[in-house]
Amino acid sequence: MWSLSNISSAIHDWLNQQFNSTWALIMEMVIAGVCVISLFAVLGLVLVIMERKVSAWMQIRLGPNRVGPKGMFQSLADTLKLLVKEGLTPTGADKFLFNLAPFIAMIVAMLLLAPIAFAKDFQLWDLNIGVLYVSAVSSIMVISILMAGWASNNKYSLMGAMRSGAQIVSYELSAGLSILTIVVLTGSLKISDIINSQADGWWIFKGHIPVIIAFVIFIIAVTAETNRAPFDLAEAESELTAGFHTEYSGMKFALFFLAEYVNVFIVCAIGATLFLGGWMPLHIGHWEGFNHAMDWIPSSIWFFGKTFFLIFIIMWFRWTFPRLRIDQLLTLEWKYLLPISMFNILLATAMAILKWHF
Amino acid sequence: MFLKNYIKEVFGAVGSLLKGMRRTGYYFTHHKEIITEQYPDNKDTLKLADRFKGEVVMPHDEHNEHRCTGCTACELACPNGTIKVVTKFDITPEGKKKKAIDKLVYHLELCTMCNLCIIACPSDAIIMAPTFEHSVFDRSKLTKVLNNPGSKIMDGVE
Numbered sequence: 001m002w003s004l005s006n007i008s009s010a011i012h013d014w015l016n017q018q019f020n021s022t023w024a025l026i027m028e029m030v031i032a033g034v035c036v037i038s039l040f041a042v043l044g045l046v047l048v049i050m051e052r053k054v055s056a057w058m059q060i061r062l063g064p065n066r067v068g069p070k071g072m073f074q075s076l077a078d079t080l081k082l083l084v085k086e087g088l089t090p091t092g093a094d095k096f097l098f099n100l101a102p103f104i105a106m107i108v109a110m111l112l113l114a115p116i117a118f119a120k121d122f123q124l125w126d127l128n129i130g131v132l133y134v135s136a137v138s139s140i141m142v143i144s145i146l147m148a149g150w151a152s153n154n155k156y157s158l159m160g161a162m163r164s165g166a167q168i169v170s171y172e173l174s175a176g177l178s179i180l181t182i183v184v185l186t187g188s189l190k191i192s193d194i195i196n197s198q199a200d201g202w203w204i205f206k207g208h209i210p211v212i213i214a215f216v217i218f219i220i221a222v223t224a225e226t227n228r229a230p231f232d233l234a235e236a237e238s239e240l241t242a243g244f245h246t247e248y249s250g251m252k253f254a255l256f257f258l259a260e261y262v263n264v265f266i267v268c269a270i271g272a273t274l275f276l277g278g279w280m281p282l283h284i285g286h287w288e289g290f291n292h293a294m295d296w297i298p299s300s301i302w303f304f305g306k307t308f309f310l311i312f313i314i315m316w317f318r319w320t321f322p323r324l325r326i327d328q329l330l331t332l333e334w335k336y337l338l339p340i341s342m343f344n345i346l347l348a349t350a351m352a353i354l355k356w357h358f
Numbered sequence: 359m360f361l362k363n364y365i366k367e368v369f370g371a372v373g374s375l376l377k378g379m380r381r382t383g384y385y386f387t388h389h390k391e392i393i394t395e396q397y398p399d400n401k402d403t404l405k406l407a408d409r410f411k412g413e414v415v416m417p418h419d420e421h422n423e424h425r426c427t428g429c430t431a432c433e434l435a436c437p438n439g440t441i442k443v444v445t446k447f448d449i450t451p452e453g454k455k456k457k458a459i460d461k462l463v464y465h466l467e468l469c470t471m472c473n474l475c476i477i478a479c480p481s482d483a484i485i486m487a488p489t490f491e492h493s494v495f496d497r498s499k500l501t502k503v504l505n506n507p508g509s510k511i512m513d514g515v516e
Contacts, residue, residue: 058382062394320382321375336368 004300005121032124036113040262047261048075050308051315058319079254087250090153097151102248102255104144109262111137115191116269119279119300123192130191131183134270135176138225141263142168145227145234145244148256152247160243163326164234168225170333175221177341178214181348182274185211185357195278200285202277206358210348215275217341222267223314224329226260230321231329268310272303276310279303285358410488411471414441414464416504417485423512424505426483428459435478440468448510458511466492467500481515 011031015024049064049072056063064071089095115130117123127133142165149161183189185207186197197203203211224231235243245256272278279299283291324332351357385391395404418424428445446460462484476484484504494500 054386057386057389057392060385060391060393062392062396316379316382316386320378340368 003122003298004119008122036110036124039113040110040258043265044258044261045075045079047265047311048078048257050311051261051318054312054315055319058316082251082254085250087252088247090247092153093247094151094153097147098247099252101144101148101151102252102259104147105141105259106255108137108140108144109259109266111140112263112266116266117191117195117273117278118303119298122279122300126190126192129189131179131189131194131270131274134266135172135179138263138267139168139172141225141259144259148248149244152244154247156240156242157244157246160234160240160246164227164244166326167227167231167233167329170330171221171224171231171337174217174333174337174341175225177338177345178218178221179270179274181207181210181214181341181345184345184348185352187352191273191278195273195280198277198280198283200283201358202275202280202282204275207348207351208357210344210351211275213340213344214348215271217337217344218271218275219310219313220337222271223317224333226263226267226314228260228264228314229318230323232318232323233326233329264311264314265307268314269303269307271310272306276306277302278306406488406490410490411473411486412489413466413471413487413492414469414475414484414504415487416462416483418506418509419512422506422509424483424509425481425512425515426459426462426505427481427511427515428457429480431478431480432475432484435474437472437474438468438470440465440470441475459505462504464502464504465500466502467497483515 012024012028015027018024019027052074053063053071055061064074067073067077089098112134114125115123115127115133117126145164145168146161149157149159149164152158182194182203185203186194188194188197198206200206204215207214227234233243235245240246245253248256279302281291281294281297281299281302283294397404416424416426428443430443430445433441433443442463442465443459444461444463445457447455448458450456471486473486476486492500
């Protein structure tokens with residue numbers, strides 16, 4: 001059957017036949033790099049048009065509808081505009097850090113793609129601490145935001161960056177604890193192990209109440225971590241003009257913009273992997289016929305379907321809820337999400353020991 | 359007690375957030391609710407709100423008669439001197455002199471569409487029209503005379 005893993009193994013075999021193993025590895029790396037970059041470009045275009053359409057329909061508007069059929073080329077036209085715009089560096093800015101920050105944001109997003117399983121046996125790097133790697137690397141994101149805010153030499157940028165720092169540091173705790181719930185139930189940090197443990201049902205069904213609570217907390221926490229509304233204090237258009245990227249223009253701004261959307265994709269992919277089974281089709285216990293029928297849908301479609309479903313939920317949040325104040329934001333984390341997720345992980349651990357899950 | 363309030367608060371918050379999401383979800387799935395008017399494309403079918411205030415007009419009936427008595431209430435009500443009522447005296451068949459309007463001059467360029475003149479008018483002679491394409495190349499075209507030439511007051515309007 002046609003699948004991404006067959007294509008990748010065919011390429012691997014062909015390269016190993018033609019060249020020696022070192023050159024084959026180098027060429028595979030180049031191919032993977034090109035694929036990642038083109039995935040970034042496509043994701044940026046698709047998610048921007050999706051965001052604009054979703055926001056328009058939720059606000060009883062039409063949304064972009066002029067460029068291309070039903071406005072589908074709008075983000076392409078926007079990218080073209082951003083490419084030809086001048087990338088200005090302010091006079092008072094720390095030039096080196098100012099120009100470095102967007103690239104760090106981008107590199108972090110690229111690093112995070114490594115352990116994500118896009119389809120069955122189709123993964124760049126299946127390292128044995130995959131989940132830990134994701135939560136560790138995603139924290140580097142805050143450095144690029146702080147760097148951009150500090151180097152801009154602008155009070156709005158600095159305030160936005162500082163808010164973002166407080167926000168990411170606190171929300172990482174509850175995101176980490178809700179990830180840990182799944183790690184406790186699976187007994188492994190490896191992404192492929194976590195997915196294979198869901199072959200007889202996704203964790204959100206198998207783990208019932210504790211996993212559902214963990215899932216809700218995870219979605220709230222990653223919305224905060226990616227600086228999206230209702231937690232977009234780092235940008236806060238109405239009070240800080242644009243927060244940490246106030247001074248950025250042209251392609252440097254576009255890199256921040258792209259990194260934000262790719263981060264949304266990545267956290268949703270992680271959420272889909274942990275709670276909704278990643279590429280694993282919808283399997284119910286021992287219903288062989290049903291499970292077999294579900295296997296006919298390619299695993300990559302399952303993965304992207306679940307991921308885009310979560311992205312849609314996060315967009316739904318963004319266009320429904322008003323922005324929180326900074327003290328409300330920290331109250332929500334320290335007085336509600338953290339105690340609840342600590343209690344919840346206790347519950348999940350008891351459940352894992354006593355085998356209360358299905 | 360504290361714990362009970364805490365749990366109640368959490369559930370109340372989740373409930374109210376879900377209520378908001380249900381509303382936006384309804385709008386997301388029901389595209390007929392979209393109120394956007396694609397203006398230059400739908401010039402023929404453009405629907406404006408009933409209370410849209412575009413400019414002051416004086417409606418005339420088929421006999422070229424209006425309801426304006428020339429009382430200058432609108433002129434007095436106008437906060438920025440947009441309306442100027444020029445009155446004249448008609449001779450009625452009984453030989454009496456009767457006040458009537460010669461011209462009701464309306465300066466669209468000064469008007470803020472505040473609706474005070476329409477509220478002030480005792481005989482409902484002027485209304486707000488739902489027109490909005492007002493741009494012209496010559497400023498003098500914005501000074502309009504609202505009553506038609508040769509028009510006179512409707513019978514029975516005092």
